[in-house]
Amino acid sequence: MTNDVKKKKQLMTRLVPLIVFLxxxxxxxxxxxxxxxxxxxxxxxxxxxxxALNDLVEPELQHDKSVLSGKPMLLNVWAxxxxxxxxxxxYLNELAEDGVYIVGMNYKDERTKALRWxxxxxxxxKISLYDPDGMLGLDLGVYGAPExxxxxxxxxxxxxxxxxxxxxxxxxxxxAVYEQLK
Amino acid sequence: MIPEIGHFSLIVATALSFLLAIYPLIGAKINHPGMINxxxxxxxxxxxxxxxxxVVLAYAFATDDFSVGYVxxxxxxxxxxxxxxxxxxxxxxxxxxxxxxxLAIWTAAVAVFSRGIPKVALARVLSVMGMIAIGFNxxxxxxxxxxxxxxxxxxxxxxxxxxxLQDVGLIxxxxxxxxxxxxxxxxxxxxxxxxxxxxxxxxxxxxxxPWTLVAWVFLxxxxxxxxxxxxxxxxxxxxxxxxxxxxSSFMPWLAGTALIHSLAVSEKRGVFKSWTVLLSISAFSLxxxxxxxxxxxxxxxxxxxxxxxxxxxxILAFLIAxxxxxxxxxxxxxxxxxxxxxxxxxxxxxxxxxNNVLLIAALLVVLIGTLLPLVHKELxxxxxxxxxxxFNNIFFxxxxxxxxxxxxxxxxxxxxxxxxxxxxxxxxxxxxxASIVLAVALPAIFADKIKIVAVVGFALAFWVIITSLLEVYxxxxxxxxxxxxxTKLGRSHxxxxxxxxxxxxxxxxxxATQNYxxxxxxxxxxxxxxxxxxxxxxxxxxxxxNGSNYEGYKAVFNISKDGKFETVMHAEKRSxxxxxxxxxxxxxxDWGVTRDLYIALGEQLADDSWAVRIYYEPFIRFIWWGxxxxxxxxxxxxxxxxxxxxxxxxAKAQ
Numbered sequence: 137m138t139n140d141v142k143k144k145k146q147l148m149t150r151l152v153p154l155i156v157f158l159x160x161x162x163x164x165x166x167x168x169x170x171x172x173x174x175x176x177x178x179x180x181x182x183x184x185x186x187x188a189l190n191d192l193v194e195p196e197l198q199h200d201k202s203v204l205s206g207k208p209m210l211l212n213v214w215a216x217x218x219x220x221x222x223x224x225x226x227y228l229n230e231l232a233e234d235g236v237y238i239v240g241m242n243y244k245d246e247r248t249k250a251l252r253w254x255x256x257x258x259x260x261x262k263i264s265l266y267d268p269d270g271m272l273g274l275d276l277g278v279y280g281a282p283e284x285x286x287x288x289x290x291x292x293x294x295x296x297x298x299x300x301x302x303x304x305x306x307x308x309x310x311x312a313v314y315e316q317l318k
Numbered sequence: 319m320i321p322e323i324g325h326f327s328l329i330v331a332t333a334l335s336f337l338l339a340i341y342p343l344i345g346a347k348i349n350h351p352g353m354i355n356x357x358x359x360x361x362x363x364x365x366x367x368x369x370x371x372x373v374v375l376a377y378a379f380a381t382d383d384f385s386v387g388y389v390x391x392x393x394x395x396x397x398x399x400x401x402x403x404x405x406x407x408x409x410x411x412x413x414x415x416x417x418x419x420x421l422a423i424w425t426a427a428v429a430v431f432s433r434g435i436p437k438v439a440l441a442r443v444l445s446v447m448g449m450i451a452i453g454f455n456x457x458x459x460x461x462x463x464x465x466x467x468x469x470x471x472x473x474x475x476x477x478x479x480x481x482x483l484q485d486v487g488l489i490x491x492x493x494x495x496x497x498x499x500x501x502x503x504x505x506x507x508x509x510x511x512x513x514x515x516x517x518x519x520x521x522x523x524x525x526x527x528p529w530t531l532v533a534w535v536f537l538x539x540x541x542x543x544x545x546x547x548x549x550x551x552x553x554x555x556x557x558x559x560x561x562x563x564x565x566s567s568f569m570p571w572l573a574g575t576a577l578i579h580s581l582a583v584s585e586k587r588g589v590f591k592s593w594t595v596l597l598s599i600s601a602f603s604l605x606x607x608x609x610x611x612x613x614x615x616x617x618x619x620x621x622x623x624x625x626x627x628x629x630x631x632x633i634l635a636f637l638i639a640x641x642x643x644x645x646x647x648x649x650x651x652x653x654x655x656x657x658x659x660x661x662x663x664x665x666x667x668x669x670x671x672x673n674n675v676l677l678i679a680a681l682l683v684v685l686i687g688t689l690l691p692l693v694h695k696e697l698x699x700x701x702x703x704x705x706x707x708x709f710n711n712i713f714f715x716x717x718x719x720x721x722x723x724x725x726x727x728x729x730x731x732x733x734x735x736x737x738x739x740x741x742x743x744x745x746x747x748x749x750x751x752a753s754i755v756l757a758v759a760l761p762a763i764f765a766d767k768i769k770i771v772a773v774v775g776f777a778l779a780f781w782v783i784i785t786s787l788l789e790v791y792x793x794x795x796x797x798x799x800x801x802x803x804x805t806k807l808g809r810s811h812x813x814x815x816x817x818x819x820x821x822x823x824x825x826x827x828x829x830a831t832q833n834y835x836x837x838x839x840x841x842x843x844x845x846x847x848x849x850x851x852x853x854x855x856x857x858x859x860x861x862x863x864n865g866s867n868y869e870g871y872k873a874v875f876n877i878s879k880d881g882k883f884e885t886v887m888h889a890e891k892r893s894x895x896x897x898x899x900x901x902x903x904x905x906x907x908d909w910g911v912t913r914d915l916y917i918a919l920g921e922q923l924a925d926d927s928w929a930v931r932i933y934y935e936p937f938i939r940f941i942w943w944g945x946x947x948x949x950x951x952x953x954x955x956x957x958x959x960x961x962x963x964x965x966x967x968x969a970k971a972q
Binding site: 147151153154156158160161163165232235 | 365599600612634635638642645648650652689790
């Protein structure tokens with residue numbers, strides 16, 4: 137009888153690691169899904185953050201968040217160190233010709249190189265922001281380049297596209313997103 | 319076509335791991351020799367196929383095959399070949415493939431080098447390792463296939479490897495860590511196999527021990543290498559940051575350190591078996607948990623792979639199956655573990671147990687510190703961050719009893735305490751006084767202030783060193799004169815001495831840098847001078863310094879002390895062509911035994927002056943040297959004669 141009680145007690149002791157582990161797993165499980173939603177909501181549906189950045193072409197000119205509202209637009213993050221941006225650039229020129237309003241943000245780059253790039257490849261941007269330290273990029277949660285934010289006329293970010301924009305993804309999904317912006 | 323060969327061999331390897339997990343295990347159950355003998359060839363075949371798969375991926379990187387999506391996201395045509403190769407494990411998919419390959423290497427190694435182990439026992443062990451391989455291979459195939467093609471729209475060129483990863487240290491660091499992490503799967507498999515068979519004798523501990531030691535050596539060296547890399551490459555002058563990625567390699571190390579000691583006791587004395595089994599399970603479980611934390615992005619939300627929660631979910635399910643399953647097995651079968659032998663209060667067993675418990679306490683601190691921010695958020699208490707002071711504080715208090723017990727344990731006898739403890743206590747008291755005197759003297763020599771925290775750290779270090787030397791002396795003069803006796807000490811004995819002295823060296827390094835490190839952010843123009851920790855730094859000039867794949871600036875500093883010229887230091891700032899977003903700091907480090915001088919060049923400021931960070935880091939090298947000495951100790955233990963021909967008669971418990 138007492139032997140049985142002792143055995144049961146020992147079993148309970150040996151179960152402790154398992155129980156502790158299962159509790160940890162529950163938190164890990166919840167954490168797994170919480171993250172995905174947080175990541176989305178951080179950027180989408182929020183207004184563009186405050187910023188003060190100089191113009192790329194005219195260094196004396198300073199822009200703030202008012203340039204990112206008033207009409208539906210794309211905010212394209214690019215840099216000369218980014219080969220994919222090079223591939224994307226040609227198509228951005230085409231979009232700009234079709235009347236899509238694109239604001240460029242030159243990200244962690246050098247001004248002279250960026251200007252040469254725009255001279256050689258044409259400039260699809262109505263306004264070019266210069267963000268050499270990645271300050272606005274940080275606030276927007278930019279991972280790398282290229283990234284494109286879809287901003288409506290109230291200055292609210294409605295969508296974010298990571299990677300290049302090309303005829304394929306523009307026609308299949310991004311165009312619709314752009315046209316829904318008000 | 320070639321990437322498909324890699325993909326295909328991965329699939330076949332997975333099929334083999336299913337066979338390996340099932341076939342030999344059934345063979346062991348029904349005692350069918352053919353099925354039992356199949357374990358070894360299956361393990362070797364699995365290893366060959368995994369190697370082929372990995373080589374194919376490396377080949378895709380070397381030949382810039384950007385039609386493979388993983389290659390395109392992690393490499394580009396401008397990258398030097400050696401970094402193309404290290405880029406193979408630079409990203410998620412490839413590092414998992416490396417994980418799996420490492421497991422296959424360990425499995426094959428166990429199959430080939432375990433001649434002395436009965437075939438039935440070996441079959442069970444290899445089966446357990448096969449089960450782990452199933453999980454990881456399926457994970458790769460189903461959620462993270464590195465061979466996925468981007469056809470028909472292949473990119474012109476690839477993205478860039480993070481410049482931080484373009485470093486020699488990072489070529490070796492992850493494979494070494496993985497060898498350590500995954501190496502604990504062997505101890506795990508031995509423990510699970512023994513639980514399944516219900517046979518936990520000293521032989522089991524003896525088989526498991528050399529494998530565990532090798533894994534521990536890899537992990538120790540890997541962590542030390544990572545710390546050293548962070549020091550010279552990141553340009554912050556720090557050597558440990560308590561970030562979740564570091565913590566997830568430190569937790570298995572703590573469990574592994576407890577395990578190698580506990581295994582020694584189980585082998586020699588036949589006690590602590592239940593504890594050893596639990597530690598075997600824990601060490602590997604923590605390796606898996608570390609993989610989960612790093613790879614699922616639960617903790618570092620910015621770098622999350624959370625856009626694809628399927629991956630995290632898969633690892634979590636796998637984690638629950640492996641860890642939950644083995645802990646359940648432990649709970650149910652644990653009653654069959656019988657420890658024979660009793661031990662007295664002042665016996666070596668007691669003190670080893672104390673330190674085991676302290677190691678686990680430290681482990682729990684790291685675990686809680688790493689997971690608490692997550693738990694806190696989920697309970698709706700807002701975001702908190704567990705900072706460096708939390709860890710440093712608690713580790714300081716854990717270290718005190720730990721180092722004291724560590725010094726005493728080797729001086730005690732196994733099993734029963736000395737009849738007369740007084741001589742020992744007198745010796746210890748003398749050593750304690752000597753340690754404290756030395757600990758006060760050390761900062762009095764090299765620093766201008768005596769800080770209590772540092773003195774405690776130094777005293778513990780000297781305590782460990784002196785008690786270790788005393789132990790060597792006592793052991794050597796037991797039967798012979800000191801000169802003959804010292805040559806007769808076994809390798810595993812020297813292993814213990816080196817392991818403990820390595821820890822003492824780390825203690826010295828840590829106490830000195832944490833308390834006497836000086837850092838300054840300065841704005842300097844060429845020609846400026848600054849006096850810093852008795853050294854005169856003269857910023858002589860700065861010029862352009864371009865390399866084959868980067869351009870940048872190089873600043874020249876002249877260092878002198880007491881009016882005498884000491885050295886010239888060159889601090890660089892580089893901007894790699896491939897990725898300009900991240901200018902890299904190449905810190906100038908003038909290293910020495912007693913101190914490092916460290917200069918990191920920052921941004922250029924408006925008026926042609928430069929931001930410069932200067933650090934004075936006393937004894938910081940001792941941290942990595944300590945790690946090196948510990949690793950050498952581990953290697954000595956593995957090379958001990960007892961493990962060379964593993965058979966039952968060879969290990970005489972002594």
